[in-house]
Amino acid sequence: MFKKIITLIIIQFSFSSTLIAKELNVFACEPEWKSLVEEIGGEKVKAISATHAKQDPHHIRARPSLIAKIRRADLIFCSGAGLEVGWLPLLLQKAKNTVQPGKLGYFMASEYTPVIDIPETIDRSHGDVHPEGNPHIHLDPNNILLVAKELNRRLALINPSNKSYYQEQYNNFMNRWKKSISIWSKEIASIKGKKIIIHHKSFDYLLNWIELDAIASLEVKPGIPPTASHLKDILQKINNNPADIIVISQYDPVDGALWLAEKTLIPVATLPYTIGGNEESKNLFALFDSSINLLQDELYGK
Numbered sequence: 001m002f003k004k005i006i007t008l009i010i011i012q013f014s015f016s017s018t019l020i021a022k023e024l025n026v027f028a029c030e031p032e033w034k035s036l037v038e039e040i041g042g043e044k045v046k047a048i049s050a051t052h053a054k055q056d057p058h059h060i061r062a063r064p065s066l067i068a069k070i071r072r073a074d075l076i077f078c079s080g081a082g083l084e085v086g087w088l089p090l091l092l093q094k095a096k097n098t099v100q101p102g103k104l105g106y107f108m109a110s111e112y113t114p115v116i117d118i119p120e121t122i123d124r125s126h127g128d129v130h131p132e133g134n135p136h137i138h139l140d141p142n143n144i145l146l147v148a149k150e151l152n153r154r155l156a157l158i159n160p161s162n163k164s165y166y167q168e169q170y171n172n173f174m175n176r177w178k179k180s181i182s183i184w185s186k187e188i189a190s191i192k193g194k195k196i197i198i199h200h201k202s203f204d205y206l207l208n209w210i211e212l213d214a215i216a217s218l219e220v221k222p223g224i225p226p227t228a229s230h231l232k233d234i235l236q237k238i239n240n241n242p243a244d245i246i247v248i249s250q251y252d253p254v255d256g257a258l259w260l261a262e263k264t265l266i267p268v269a270t271l272p273y274t275i276g277g278n279e280e281s282k283n284l285f286a287l288f289d290s291s292i293n294l295l296q297d298e299l300y301g302k
């Protein structure tokens with residue numbers, strides 16, 4: 001009897017440790033990629049996000065806890081296109097993980113989507129934080145389709161024993177996502193063409209997809225905060241060409257937006273930007289639902 005129990009314990013232990021060993025460790029740079037890898041990887045992945053919705057993903061500190069997390073990662077899943085250039089290379093260098101640029105486990109989402117806002121001339125002395133173009137690609141739902149496809153391919157190659165599981169999860173996600181896109185496309189029809197003032201280029205993909213017209217940016221250049229003279233220029237510009245809404249994210253400074261709103265009575269909408277950016281945005285589906293609802297509410301009243 002005693003022997004039997006011991007054998008059972010050993011079997012159970014080795015069974016559970018095999019399961020643990022099969023779980024992929026994913027280091028996502030932003031919450032949207034943690035959410036996407038959980039949609040497709042399901043119970044076979046253990047994902048963390050290096051940043052949360054109230055943190056500016058352009059600038060975080062390479063904390064020791066993040067170095068420890070990236071050291072364990074089988075998959076590093078980020079936006080790329082320079083968004084994490086201020087901290088990801090430093091984490092990689094300190095962690096000495098075998099997963100490095102060029103490896104299968106190093107996945108930069110923007111390499112698989114069209115990239116917009118590529119500057120015609122690059123002049124870093126003017127402080128443009130996005131010389132490679134706009135890295136905030138997740139807010140075009142069509143980009144999510146492209147990234148999900150590549151993610152599924154990589155998961156199967158990194159962890160072949162769960163290939164069919166990932167494929168099933170992927171098919172399920174793609175069906176639901178495509179259905180959602182067709183519902184959202186109908187919902188956004190009524191707000192197309194509205195004029196928007198942005199803070200940073202965080203929402204350009206969303207605005208492009210909806211076909212909203214971004215007529216001004218509160219930042220002087222991407223990464224350069226608003227100045228009094230720049231705000232006055234915008235004020236003058238919108239006197240002749242009024243804007244319908246000012247859009248900011250959770251992590252943008254609000255002063256410029258509030259100053260302009262006070263002068264013009266244009267409403268300010270704080271959009272969630274990513275998972276956790278407001279109470280509703282618990283996953284990618286809810287993130288788009290909430291963003292569209294907020295824009296509709298502000299543009300047409302509740």
Ligand SMILES: [Zn+2]
Nearest residue numbers: 130200201202
């Ligand atoms: Zn940016």
